[in-house]
Amino acid sequence: MEYVTGAFAVAGAALIALAGLGVVRLGDLYARMHAATKASTLGIGLVAVAGALGIDGGAAAVLLAAVLIFVTAPSAAHLIGRAAYRAEGIDVHLQGHDDLRQLFDPSDDADS
Amino acid sequence: MNRLVRVALILAVWLALWSEVSVANVLSGLALAGVIVLGFDTWSHGPLILRPLRAVRFAAFFAYLLVLSTWAVVRTVVAPRDRVHTGILAVPLHGCSDAVATLIADAITLTPGTLTLEVRREPLTLYVHALDTRDLDSIRRDVRRLEVLAVRAFGDAGAIEGLAVDDTTAWRQP
Structure with missing residues (x-):
């Protein structure tokens, strides 16, 4: 049982570390956010499972914390993403398709 | 009905925070849920539906x-x-x-x-x-x-x- 708990904790911590590495290594803001939101959310989930298995009587509180992370992490990412699109001078590295542009440029068919 | 579901949800979160189901926790959770649901009735997202x-x-x-x-x-x-x-x-x-x-x-x-x-x-x-x-x-x-x-x-x-x-x-x- 200890080994199972340990395996969850190590796997979760490794994912969080990789997410942090991604924030350093990837080139632009949105790619970094992809790394930070997805990998660290699953990582925290795994650490929470380890906590629930390993902490006597604390399982419900730890799992509640994990649920709150799952609900709030995407909302935080959403706000950062919105702000980054509006701010000037941030490299968002958009080279493909962009449907959002027309919302900010009224001359470009805004009411479609 | 909708309010009952919300009271139940708040009570569940409360009990999870204490990590213990006791008479005192259930009663204090119910009181808290009652205050929240009746006093801060800001739920405007339509009915709660769960299948x-x-x-x-x-x-x-x-x-x-x-x-x-x-x-x-x-x-x-x-x-x-x-x-x-x-x-x-x-x-x-x-x-x-x-x-x-x-x-x-x-x-x-x-x-x-x-x-x-x-x-x-x-x-x-x-x-x-x-x-x-x-x-x-x-x-x-x-x-x-x-x-x-x-x-x-x-x-x-x-x-x-x-x-x-x-x-x-x-x-x-x-």
């Missing part, structure tokens, strides 16, 4: 996608690829309540290659950042699948009717 089996299906699909997307992130971090095709696309939703739209937006952020950046009403549209926009239709299909599963689990009758409004073959052009 348990459909919800489990949504949760299972969501967990599967979360693992997939984490794997994709790990691969990208270890060996960064060219990112010359990142972009943003508009994805319309039909007749979802605010709560269900929030759930879908959250799920998109935690699934492979996509990130919700912006939400607009009238028409209800999510703007999704994608790491690879070479195949727009496949991204739309993935989002559509999440929408269908979420609405079937938590949507009201109007939202379920909205599912029939279009499918991927007749996608409304942004």
Whole structure:
């Protein structure tokens, strides 16, 4: 049982570390956010499972914390993403398709 | 009925925080839930709807996608690829309540290659950042699948009717 708990904790911590590495290594803001939101959310989930298995009587509180992370992490990412699109001078590295542009440029068919 | 569900939810969170079911905890939780539900009646997202089996299906699909997307992130971090095709696309939703739209937006952020950046009403549209926009239709299909599963689990009758409004073959052009 200890080994199972340990395996969850190590796997979760490794994912969080990789997410942090991604924030350093990837080139632009949105790619970094992809790394930070997805990998660290699953990582925290795994650490929470380890906590629930390993902490006597604390399982419900730890799992509640994990649920709150799952609900709030995407909302935080959403706000950062919105702000980054509006701010000037941030490299968002958009080279493909962009449907959002027309919302900010009224001359470009805004009411479609 | 709606209020009873909310009292039950608040009580569940309260008990989880204490990590102990005792008479004192249940009574204090009920008192707190009563104050919150009666005193701060700000729930404006329509009725709470939950179809348990459909919800489990949504949760299972969501967990599967979360693992997939984490794997994709790990691969990208270890060996960064060219990112010359990142972009943003508009994805319309039909007749979802605010709560269900929030759930879908959250799920998109935690699934492979996509990130919700912006939400607009009238028409209800999510703007999704994608790491690879070479195949727009496949991204739309993935989002559509999440929408269908979420609405079937938590949507009201109007939202379920909205599912029939279009499918991927007749996608409304942004």
